[in-house]
Amino acid sequence: MDFGLFYFADDVRAGTDQYRLLLEGARFADTHGFSAVWTPERHFHEFGGRYPNPAVSAAAVAAVTERVAIRAGSVVAPLHHPVRIAEEWAMVDNLSGGRVGVSFAPGWHVVDFALRPENYAGRRQVTTDTIDTVRRLWRQEEVELVDGAGESVKLRAYPAPVQPELPTWLTSSGNPEAFRQAGDLGYGILTHLLGQSLDDLVRKVADYREHYARAHSGTGHVALMLHTFIGEDRARVREIVHQPFTDYLRSSLGLVLKAAEDLMPGIDPDSMDPEDIEFLLEVSFDRYFDTGGLFGTVDDGMAVLSSLQEIGVDEVACLIDFVPDTDTVLDGLRHLDELKRRWSTR
Template identity: 60%
Template structure:
């Protein structure tokens, strides 16, 4: 099982140089045996708001690292022309000497589609088409598109990428159909535990690998990458107190985003139906306790060796450690020595 770093900061939690933790963490990952650094695509909300364009952050990371893969987690495919995606990531591939990788998502928030309003209704159907076109462009094929005069022209991308194949994942929040789609496309899966437990994830992974076998042969295992919020220390109780406040506020920011999807305010409820602050805080505290005990890498190295054993047993290939959820950046950087210990102990186990 591989280990990577994942970023998804709430912009409200960023002080000073907003990208210092991204750059410092990437340098640490690059020199300590981690496999990759992931940055997302987010728009028009503080939740994830530091990362509107993973190709830009990926280009920056390419200049300060030498070994780790530089990945988008994720590119929202229906927001962009396939040529734009292929060109941007070919530049990242060249800057990094062949270390680029992209997870594709269909998108879910209607406001994001300010960038392409017509793409919202067909976002799920267009995902596979975008993946196919980016693959063909990446491999040097000419692909026909209409130009400004309404004529169809053959387009190739420049610069040519370094890697002959672009490593690809499909991002899933837990939908079994998305896991199966990834299998049919021969891509990896990028997922999380925010809406699914480990037992459910095991079923999704099994379905993914069944599709892979059917469409791409029994030898194709693919890759399952699981994002987990991560902060490790020497004492479990101390870690819990350090992360409780930041993680709870991170969950609050996430809940605000999701409620906006459902109609504004608290899921479009009338004032009389709105939960009180006390009720909201109870729900957040309950969610924090669940994530701390069974949905994250929070705590100590021994605690999380057991977590890794559970994940390995269900077929997870990579743990993408989300480290920028609001804890002080210096504390996060100090904690990475414990994460590296966890990585080392897992890698060296009998």
């Protein structure tokens, strides 16, 4: 398995420190053999709000790195014109010497669609159509569009990218149909464990591999986002991550409730007492610390990685920016690097 860094947390870093972790973490990844740096797209909310445009953050990462892949995790396709996506990422591909990749998502938060409200209802089909158009533009094909005079014109996007094909993933929070679609279309799959268990993931990855092999050569690529903090002492790690990760879960409560349906079926966050919400968050924290994240010591991490290898995960996208103290997170990267090296030489 490869190890990448993934950024998508609350807006907890104030002032000029907001992007220090992104850039210094990217430099660390670049010089220590990590596979990729992933940044998301998020609007109108503190949760992920530091990253409204992954092409902009990708350009910043390109300027301070030389080797590591630079990926969107994700571009919310229905919020953009496909030409703009192709233009922006082709530019970053040139800036980086051909290191970009894009995971596309249909979007999940209705408020984000204040940018393109007409696309919300049909966002999944819009995503499929957008990916197809972006990939054609990436190959320097002409696409037919309508200009300001209402005339049909054939246009090609500039600049030409370095890579002849755009490395492409489809983002899914666990929808089995998305896994099958990614396999059929020859895309990678980017997923996470907020809303699905490892047992669920086993079946979906197997389904993805089957559909991929049926339509294409190779086996595809499965990237799994995991919240990550590795240290020297498990109890100390738990102490460091407990409050910030609980706050992270609180800010994404809708996904937590979906994940907890087996425990509390049919629950509605608006009707829950504050005490019930806190209980649910504590239960969720315990679950993710023990089985849904990459937390603890290097030895703890090795056990988690063994289970992920059995599932068929190709890359662990380590989400690191939920802990607010930048120096603490950067110091923890050396333990994550030790885990990566031990895994590669086991």
